Amino acid sequence: MEHHLKVALAQIAPVWLDKKATLEKIEATIREAGKENAELIVFGEALLPGYPFWLALTEGAKWDLKANKELHAHYTRNSIQIEAGELDSICKLAEENRIAIYLGIMERAKDRGGHSIYASLVYINETGEIKSVHRKLQPTYDERLTWAPGDGNGLQVHSLKQFTVGGLNCWENWMPLARTALYGQGENLHIAVWPGKEENTKDITRFIARESRSFVISVSSLMKKEDFPKNTPHLDKILAEAPDVLANGGSCIAGPDGEWIIEPILHKEGLIYETLDFNRIYEEHQNFDPVGHYSRPDVTKLIVNRERQSTVEFED
Numbered sequence: 001m002e003h004h005l006k007v008a009l010a011q012i013a014p015v016w017l018d019k020k021a022t023l024e025k026i027e028a029t030i031r032e033a034g035k036e037n038a039e040l041i042v043f044g045e046a047l048l049p050g051y052p053f054w055l056a057l058t059e060g061a062k063w064d065l066k067a068n069k070e071l072h073a074h075y076t077r078n079s080i081q082i083e084a085g086e087l088d089s090i091c092k093l094a095e096e097n098r099i100a101i102y103l104g105i106m107e108r109a110k111d112r113g114g115h116s117i118y119a120s121l122v123y124i125n126e127t128g129e130i131k132s133v134h135r136k137l138q139p140t141y142d143e144r145l146t147w148a149p150g151d152g153n154g155l156q157v158h159s160l161k162q163f164t165v166g167g168l169n170c171w172e173n174w175m176p177l178a179r180t181a182l183y184g185q186g187e188n189l190h191i192a193v194w195p196g197k198e199e200n201t202k203d204i205t206r207f208i209a210r211e212s213r214s215f216v217i218s219v220s221s222l223m224k225k226e227d228f229p230k231n232t233p234h235l236d237k238i239l240a241e242a243p244d245v246l247a248n249g250g251s252c253i254a255g256p257d258g259e260w261i262i263e264p265i266l267h268k269e270g271l272i273y274e275t276l277d278f279n280r281i282y283e284e285h286q287n288f289d290p291v292g293h294y295s296r297p298d299v300t301k302l303i304v305n306r307e308r309q310s311t312v313e314f315e316d
Helices: 019-035 066-077 088-097 141-145 170-174 176-183 198-212 235-241 279-284
Strands: 004-011 040-043 100-108 117-124 130-135 158-160 163-169 189-194 215-220 222-224 245-254 260-266 270-277
Touching: 004 019, 004 215, 004 245, 019 040, 019 088, 019 270, 040 189, 040 215, 088 100, 088 117, 100 163, 100 189, 117 163, 130 163, 163 170, 163 176, 170 176, 170 189, 170 198, 176 198, 189 198, 198 215, 198 245, 198 260, 245 270, 260 270, 270 279
Parallel strands: 004 040, 040 100, 163 189, 189 215
Antiparallel strands: 004 270, 100 117, 117 130, 158 163, 215 245, 222 245, 245 260
16 A cells, blocks of 8 residues: 555664674664565664764763774774675665665765764665765764764655655754755655664654654664673773663654654664554645745745765866
8 A cells, every 4th residue: 555654663772883793683673674564664873883872981072092092993993884885785685675774874984085984874765775875964962072074965855655755863853954954855754863862752753743744753772781792992991981771762653743653662672663644644734834835935945055075076
């Protein structure tokens, strides 16, 4: 049925800062969702290979601290370079299972020199093609010590059955102009990915749904103190300050009326399924449409630069 879409929210923990093992866990989760005939699966922000929790635990802003430099190098080594084919196995699974994927990765971008890393949200369609890579526009607070700021190239939407899907990373979802850039392209299924805390998802998920009259899927990861691998550099320093729970989940879905379809789910690892009915989008746009009949482009208008930014431009 073209107006129904079965979605899977993958609330899982990474094998922290272990690219190979986390990829294997993601692949197993996609296969599981495929067996349940899910048509879209969403993973949390920076899941591959994990969120930089150490920054808040090891004097992350201190200059020339050996632990921070070595952890950053470890993080960079375990980040993903898409141009090298490191997401090929994920693309193949998307095609084999006819499932679209939103996946949060740490991207070691070759077109920016290959040494800086970006919190990127990758969309892979149901035929296994990477259709957009959205690099987080503005890393938040201590994230700025290890992530580079992105650009507008990934502010794109994609057709999935009758739906139009788009997505943002974490606190980008609080940025009204970033949201509007997606609304204006017809987005009606908004994907919000998070590292994993109910305090992030419990308010903004319903607000975006009510503002845009769209379905909103928020997906968070999990992380407990016991999840840090034994081979993590400077693990003793991290564990000395780490709370028992660093990310408690909070994955949820709100409908186009801003009410819960699935309330935030905490401390539970696994897949969460729901089938969305496109007709509800038309119903709720009857009285409000922020970029359609309730907009005034003659008075206010947004201009978006979607050029992929690079330091050098070659003319051979």
